[in-house]
Amino acid sequence: MQIWRDVDDVPADLGRTVVSIGNFDGVHLGHAHVLREARATATRLGIDTVVAVTFDPHPMAVLRPDHAPPTLTSIHTRARLLEAAGVDAILVVGFDREIASWSPEEFIDRILVGALHAGAVVVGANFRFGAKAAGEVATLVDAGATRDFETVGVPLDGGPQVWSSTYVRQCLATGDVAGAAEALGRAFTVRGTVVEGDKRGREMGYPTANVPIPPVDAAPADGVYAGWLTRLDTGERFPAAISVGTNPTFDGERDRRVESYVLDRDDLELYGVEVEVAFVDRLRGMVKFEGMEALIETMHDDVRRARQVLA
Numbered sequence: 154m155q156i157w158r159d160v161d162d163v164p165a166d167l168g169r170t171v172v173s174i175g176n177f178d179g180v181h182l183g184h185a186h187v188l189r190e191a192r193a194t195a196t197r198l199g200i201d202t203v204v205a206v207t208f209d210p211h212p213m214a215v216l217r218p219d220h221a222p223p224t225l226t227s228i229h230t231r232a233r234l235l236e237a238a239g240v241d242a243i244l245v246v247g248f249d250r251e252i253a254s255w256s257p258e259e260f261i262d263r264i265l266v267g268a269l270h271a272g273a274v275v276v277g278a279n280f281r282f283g284a285k286a287a288g289e290v291a292t293l294v295d296a297g298a299t300r301d302f303e304t305v306g307v308p309l310d311g312g313p314q315v316w317s318s319t320y321v322r323q324c325l326a327t328g329d330v331a332g333a334a335e336a337l338g339r340a341f342t343v344r345g346t347v348v349e350g351d352k353r354g355r356e357m358g359y360p361t362a363n364v365p366i367p368p369v370d371a372a373p374a375d376g377v378y379a380g381w382l383t384r385l386d387t388g389e390r391f392p393a394a395i396s397v398g399t400n401p402t403f404d405g406e407r408d409r410r411v412e413s414y415v416l417d418r419d420d421l422e423l424y425g426v427e428v429e430v431a432f433v434d435r436l437r438g439m440v441k442f443e444g445m446e447a448l449i450e451t452m453h454d455d456v457r458r459a460r461q462v463l464a
């Protein structure tokens with residue numbers, strides 16, 4: 154798959170394409186539905202290449218930083234998932250104030266027609282674009298009439314439910330990782346490099362691989378979950394009981410982390426290893442215990458329940 158980080162990176166000899174546009178954050182089932190329509194449109198028109206146009210950073214992070222939603226997928230993860238959803242190429246538009254000021258027609262002429270030679274544009278029916286979000290599906294339909302591209306506005310109620318990135322974020326904010334997984338069509342995951350913690354885990358009988366959560370990234374609410382830890386260096390996948398939070402029992406001033414105890418193992422060496430943690434189900438909320446003994450008692454139970462969930 155091709156990734157173009159700038160409009161100037163798009164090869165000049167690119168043939169006609171079918172273009173889908175959006176933030177695609179999460180690449181959830183709603184996105185997959187629109188991308189399936191894009192592929193079907195390409196087949197119908199005899200066009201080979203489906204291009205996804207996406208924005209980085211998220212437009213809200215530029216336009217209203219205080220209201221920017223937490224990110225579900227980094228641009229790298231998004232590219233990987235878009236490829237799996239059948240996209241041939243991705244144009245990542247570096248979103249800034251200048252691009253935000255482009256009128257819908259300017260966006261159409263410079264990106265869709267000028268760079269991508271769109272034969273069709275396929276977007277969700279509620280898609281908005283251009284300065285002040287003035288552009289909509291009808292704007293594309295009108296512009297396409299004189300610029301020789303077709304527009305497909307995909308109805309959002311094509312599936313059993315209207316999925317959205319906002320819905321996924323809401324699920325995560327309440328710890329409903331099973332709901333998030335349903336909307337994504339796969340488990341929600343966090344990626345990162347394992348860092349050192351307070352070295353208390355081994356002492357407690359439950360060593361945990363700790364991954365920091367960048368403040369801009371979405372993560373499940375503080376709590377305890379069952380899931381899987383995958384080493385990205387070897388591809389090995391392990392069942393895990395996972396804690397998200399700041400370890401309130403120990404009162405330390407620290408940032409939120411994802412801490413995974415790999416069930417029934419004490420021999421792993423994970424410091425510095427790149428891992429992916431997948432959240433399957435919520436076990437309970439985070440508790441500030443009176444002492445370490447009470448926490449360990451409860452962790453025995455968490456591990457037992459995690460084993461059941463993952464069996």
Ligand SMILES: Cc1cc2nc3c(=O)[nH]c(=O)nc-3n(C[C@H](O)[C@H](O)[C@H](O)COP(=O)(O)O)c2cc1C
Pocket residue numbers: 349350351352353354355359360361362363377394395396399400401402403412413414438439440441442448452455456
């Ligand atoms: C299954 C599981 C459940 C946990 N539940 C809690 C909890 O309810 N309250 C809490 O303060 N810490 C909880 N923790 C986090 C532990 O406090 C933390 O793993 C331990 O202090 C070791 O930290 P370290 O990796 O920095 O050494 C939990 C950890 C795991 C693996």
Ligand SMILES: Nc1ncnc2c1ncn2[C@@H]1O[C@H](COP(=O)(O)OP(=O)(O)O)[C@@H](O)[C@H]1O
Pocket residue numbers: 347348349350351352353354355356359360361362363413414415416417418419420421422423424
């Ligand atoms: N079953 C396991 N699950 C997670 N990490 C393990 C496990 N067994 C050994 N480890 C190793 O132990 C480390 C965690 O031990 P811990 O005492 O919690 O230290 P820290 O406070 O630095 O996280 C992990 O980073 C990993 O290298």
